[in-house]
Every structure is written in structure tokens, then in C-alpha cells.
Amino acid sequence: MSNSQILYQPEWRIIDQSSLGPQFHALQSFAMDDTLCTTVGNGTSPATMRSWVHHDTIVLGIQDTKLPYLQEGIQFLKEQGRNVIVRNSGGLAVVLDEGVLNVSLILRETEKGIDINLGYDAMWDLIQDILKDYNVTIEAKEIVGSYCPGSYDLSIGNKKFAGISQRRIRGGIAVQIYLCATGSGSERAALIRDFYSISLKGEQTKFVFPSIVPETMASLSELLGETITVSDLMLRLLQALQRMTDKLTPSQLMPDEVPIYEHNLHRVVERNNKVLL
Template identity: 25%
Template structure:
């Protein structure tokens, strides 16, 4: 795979309102299938999600899952089980979800490289708005991943989690950027991870505005689009 994370010189930008936790995920799969059938151009979909705890497949098989799901509901977050990704992740309307969907003849071939390429692209977007951001897992983070994006401060905090769904003929790369109001996310993760008996360090759950006070979702969304557009112009 080349240094450019997609093959087309054009990218459709869609700012999409949230339809609810389950409907938002279903919409992503709908767009992925449309891309695979040639009905959707390379697309960047951005939206502010409904408060959700997205559990991984492994979480759903743990003895404490029902308790964890109830804890999420009690905290005002809708629990759901996602197809892609690892452990439980929480997000709300202070977050930005970025879905990059694209048709590809061999979507599996470049799947690992996309994590690094697109993780670095999102870190660059955060750096443009003043966040000292880097790519890489930090010890004790929730939903740990090799290509998480974290913010560097007195304590390193996870700011972006990424996941990927690949089907025959297309891929969907989904990123959750935590921009505002980290406290409810940290609180619901403490409850759900305790129910699942999973160890983690709550200090790693933060938001970009913990590091750059006053930062907003709209500002970060503009930075993400600008970074993508720079890559398109260079293609």
C-alpha cells in the first residue's frame, strides 16, 4: 500500500446527524455495502454520536456482561455489541466519529497499513488544533490498540480509538475522537470494566479539551477535513 491511505483523488465529505447508537452503526454497514457494489464514492462520514458503550465480541461472552450493560444504561449510555474492534469503548456527543469508507478490490491486503496511516492522519489533525498527539498504545488504556492516538501531558490519555471492517470489495475505517467532557466517559468505563472484571487505568481516559481547554468538536472536525483535503490535493 502506498503512503496515501486511499486510491482516489476525490473524497466525499458527509456531516451526518446521529440516528441513535444502533442505527449509526447500521448506517456505516449500509454505506460499506454500497461502496462494495460501486454505488458509493470514497466517503468521509463525520457525526457526533448518541451516548453509547460499544462492547466487543469478547466482552459479550464474559460472565459480567449483563451487569456491565445495565451499568451503561444506568449511566445514560446505550450498550451495544459491535462487529469490529476490541474491548468496550464509550462515547457521547462530545466525541466525533469519523468513518472512512472506500471500495477496494483487495480490501484485506492494506488493512494493517491503514491503521498506521490513518492513525497518524488523525494525530496530525489534533496537532493542528494544539494537542500534542502521538500514535501508539499507552499502558492501561481502555480498549487497547497498537494504533490508538494519545495526548501527551502530565498523564498520557487516550484520545482516539480506531477499528476497521472489511468485506469483499470495500473497507470501513472508523475512528472515535474524544474531544469534550471526558468525565462521563471515564465514569461509565469504570463501572462497565469493573463488571467485566477487566483491568485498566482510569487516568488514561481523557479528552482533547483536557489538554487544550475550550477545544470543541466542530474545531476538531474542521481540522480532520482539512488534513484529508491536504492529502487529496497532494495526490
């Protein structure tokens, strides 16, 4: 199965939560994706694209919770007006705000299997497709000096504007990306640099945390030389998916998904409180 085949689905269910505003909490997002992984995985939901935006939020990875002076780092972020949460998957700290669009493609693990790289490549293909009229080369490789570096950082001219991750649960796969649309990539990176500086205080740790160089990160608006907003990206995304399916279905959670969501939210909140308190 090729990465582009994954994107061609008989139906794409669309759950757009990109304009819910500041009250929409990032923990709700993790519960949403886990719920959709379950129902897409067991075949009760078609392939789903979920989009969302969270305001003034720093999402830490499990690894970040091992920082020696974590509470001081969290206090610093809160003083900068940020909510701080820990996600239930790998990776490291990332910045979410109203200029960052997050997208999950939730797919069913087929008999043939979707290997990890296939999921990453499909998302990379999709982003190249939605930005193809800009005539820029979008590379997927680790950008050293960025926050949450990984082999599928998306960059233009060696400046990272997006990071991709994956989560797999019960036969469902969520391929997730954050896309920095507007704002300053280097200011976001500087905030995470300062967080690590305060949380580490120069101590040696078993796990090596990234040395962040703010100039390695930028938003799409900065890289493309014109404002490309979250809603511009949303429109491009929907147009791209429309070319890849016979049926685009706007949706919310179905009644049978609500109890699964409530159970997942309870679990995510409990785990988060345990780690942060």
C-alpha cells in the first residue's frame, strides 16, 4: 500500500474543532483522538480527519516530566500565561496557540498493515499537496535546534514549521501534525528554550533534552512571505481531501462514541494530574 493510497478513502468523516476558542482544553483533544482511534479501529466510523486549535497551551511529552526542576519550569510557563499539560504519547514540549493548526488523520489498521513510515509519509504528502501552488520544497527530516525534533519535521529552507507524531490504539492509527500558520516560529522556540533552561539548570540528565536554537523555526506565513492563516489551511485541507474521496461528511461525536469519550477524558485528566501535581 502506498502512502497516497491511504489518503484515498471511500469516505472522509470531518470533525472540525479549529474554531472552538480558548475554552476548548487540550486534554479534550487527546480524549477525542483516542475515542476516534477506537471507533475507526473497530469499523464503526469511517476514516476521520479531525482539526483543532488550542490557545496559549504548552504540551509536554512524558520525557519532559523527568526534568529535575520541572515544577519551576511549569511555574515559568504559567507566568507567561500558558496552560501546561502532558500528552499521553512520546515526543517533547510543543507550543500550541491560535496561530497553530493541528490535524489528525485517523485510519483503520488494515490487514496489510500501515507501517509507521507509511503514516508519516501520507501526512507529508497531504501537506505538500495543500501547499503545492506555492512552489516550495517541503522536506521531511530532523531539524536540529527545533523543539520536539524528529525525523519527520517538515521544513522549508531548513526552517521547521510542522512536526508529525503517531498514536496507535486498538486497531486505529492517529497520524497527528501541528502546523505553525501565523506568528513567530522563533518566539515560540525561545519560550521552550527558556523552559528547558529553567527546568534543567545545567544539570546532566540520563535523557538528553534538545538545545533549542530559535532561528531554526518559523511559521508558514514567515516562510511563504504572505499571511496564511489557520482558516486558509483548513480550506486547503478540505479541498485536498475532497479530491481524494467520493464523500466528505462533516460530523460531531456520535451518541455511541460519547461514553467512550467521557471514559477517555476521565483517564487523561487523572493521568495528567498525577504527573503534574
